[in-house]
Amino acid sequence: MRAITLIARDELRLMRRNRVAVIAFALLVLLTLAAALISWSHQSGIAETRTRFQAQAAEAFEAQPDRHPHRMAHFGNFIFRPLPPLAAFDPGVDAFTGNSIFLEGHRQNSANFGDVRQSSLLVRFGQLTPAFVLQVIAPLLLIFLGYGAVARERERGTLRQMLVQGVSARALVMGKLLALALVAALVGLPALIAFLLIAGQPGALAGPMAVIALGYGAYLALWSIIVILVSALVRRGRDALLALLALWAVLVILLPRVAPDIAAQAHSLPTRLETDIAIQQDLHRLGDAHNPDDPFFNAFKQKVLRRYGVDKVEDLPVNYNGLLAVEGEKLTSGLFDHYADRSFAIQQAQSRLTDGFGIISPAISLRQLSMAAAGTDLAGHRRFLAQAEAYRFAMVQHLNQLQADAVSYADDKAKDAGADQRKRISADHWQSIPQFRFIAPTAGDLVTASLPGLGLLLAWLALALLALLPVARHLQKARP
């Protein structure tokens, strides 16, 4: 044990003396802090704009004058996706999904105005966030600081000396690893500070934050081991450096780009146009509202008449048009849900295939874990879309019901000069519709979603630790 700490202390002293290493380390710390600050102010800016627009949209909705309820169903409502608190650490797909969505009667609109379509091409170079710095750049620093740790001793012949003096190869490797792991911990420290800042925000959950801390810790520890492993295996320091750089470029830069390409080819997504047309065709098949002899709508009419015990729709105590609107909305929304589920299932299959590449790239596993725990992954977006659709359905059905209850059938059909005024109902009705409230996922949901990534990372870590044993044995043979 003493040998390990001695070796670690020695290695750390060497790193401290290496001016380039110290500068690189300081730069990375500054970069992390800068990224945290920029990202935090960026995200709070976005959150502020979205809240402002949300208030403006709600105000506009409530300020609408007396109207026919169906007009309000088409005036619709705008809702904005609130950012989860951890988005300041890892914004995930936020820039790529639209952040607002327009809700109206019998139409399902897409979320639009994603940042990627209103920013310059630079957005595709990556975003400067603490997550980006830790995922992409921190391993690079560990490579530069640690590639020579063991290789250097071998090149200079000091390895043989140490072994002769009775230092075990295992102690040597563990000592070097301990030193690099300490540096890795220091690298992660500024991010931890940023994290604590975020924790001060309302709504930040302890469970997901612990998973993120654990995941990034495992990732940095893993890279420390990989660096020491390669440094011990390769004959010369420069070979170790080149091998590690190549490994980093493949695992962190190349594979995360290749995997989605393969996923996109494996599971193709229908276009909006095709989905819209398919929904139209399905609707037509279910019932044709334009056809007076349509079996579906005739059956519906008979059912309504029977329920109220009357012979003609004119004799109903409620407005038949409103009932029709309620029934029609039920039909269309059922189809919307069906097609949305299908599209999401395909997207989920794509994402799962991409995540599967985490078996060969720990960077992919970490990204999955990080986004899932932060609530900024595809599932997080889907959560918003599902709640938005539920809200849209409730709002539109409420308005349709108002048409059935508060507008008389005769007025609804009338086309005389004063009819337009008689069809209108009081604006109080709009004001009583509750505003959209996003229900945030629970800590348990987020943690569960991040488990696959965490599992893969920990498996990598265990595997890398196991690989240290034969490597130490191999080193031991260097003794004459």
Added chain:
Amino acid sequence: MTLLTHELRLLLRSRMALLALLLVALLAIASVAAGMTEVARQRAVIARIQPKQAQDIAAVAQWAGKTQDPGNAAYYSFHATWDAPAPLAFVALGLRDVAPYILRVRALGLEAQLYDGEAFNPELALPGRFDFAFVLVYLTPLFVIALIHDLVSGEREAGRLRMLDALAGSGRHLWARRVLLRGGLLFLTLALPVSIGASLSHVPLLPLLAVLGLVALYLAFWIGVTLLVGRLRWSSVTNAATLAGLWLLLTLLLPTIAHVAINRAIPVGQGVELTLAQREAVNRAWDIPREQTMQAFYAGHPEWKDSPPLGHAFHWKWYFAFHQVGDESVAPKANAYRHGIEARDAAARSVGWLLPSVGVQALLARLADTDMQAQLAYQDRIRAFHTRLRNYYYAYLFTDKPFGQVDFEGAPRFDDM
């Protein structure tokens, strides 16, 4: 020449050099293949929607044609627009994975339709696509560094430097020969796949030459940087570390910092502001006297002002008029939104003068017609098409001319553009 073949033999005998060149070739081929597959897929999607679109219009024509009402025809007919990938699109897929290349519009207010997104998985778009531009901009510098960083220092460390310098005649040109050989081989491994891809995609010669020129220039930049660092007489390892640091700075860090700075410096009046205003303008029409809307409409479109006055009953021409008036009332906002995006794009391109990585990426996307400008040009084509659509239906609406089944076939088509 014999000297060059000798050098080539020397270079290829080094296992690492051979491996590096093979890897570049493999990556370049894979990226060209991936790009071409994606472009082919997009073309297939565009082809696939045509019969479905025709079927959809036929279904609308079947019942709306019976009513003869041009309002029904205009309201229920969605018209497809599409943005076919340019022949060079496989080189840099640009924004084509996140911006729609198919959009359906109808003759109603365009501002509520123009910004609709396509269904795509944001997790796939997040890391960016694996295309030739990626291999060139991000990965090639790493190979340049791997092949050239120890050109001189490696010989020094092997103890051969003095001898090589002392060699009469060949010594002077030795380094130039070695650099040219490495650069040339790298260029070939990149240029061949892209040229083959281009000839398969029927790319004209000039744009292809421009791409090859960019490849050569970008390689030259990185070779120059590597040689400059090599002149500092550091060890091979220090050279490699310094160059990798520079690479990180130029391709990853500075562009992301520039992105934050540009978005800060040029605020884009949020697109959603525009949609909120448009919705207000359109829906207000239900609460103001209808004549007021018609006057506003006729002021901008006097060609229809002789249309018969409105009666008490609902008339579609009023409905379409207030949608158009709504669009016109937010035109300044729409312009400002677009100018904001253009300004950001221009700023990013000027960053390209300082950062070769950004410059090459931007130029490749421009040549491939997949950048923001291409997106905006597509929006312009949609606008022009939408104007034709409106005018086509107006001719029926404002003259109360019945709209029969055959008239559906006469509607403007996007490919007539």
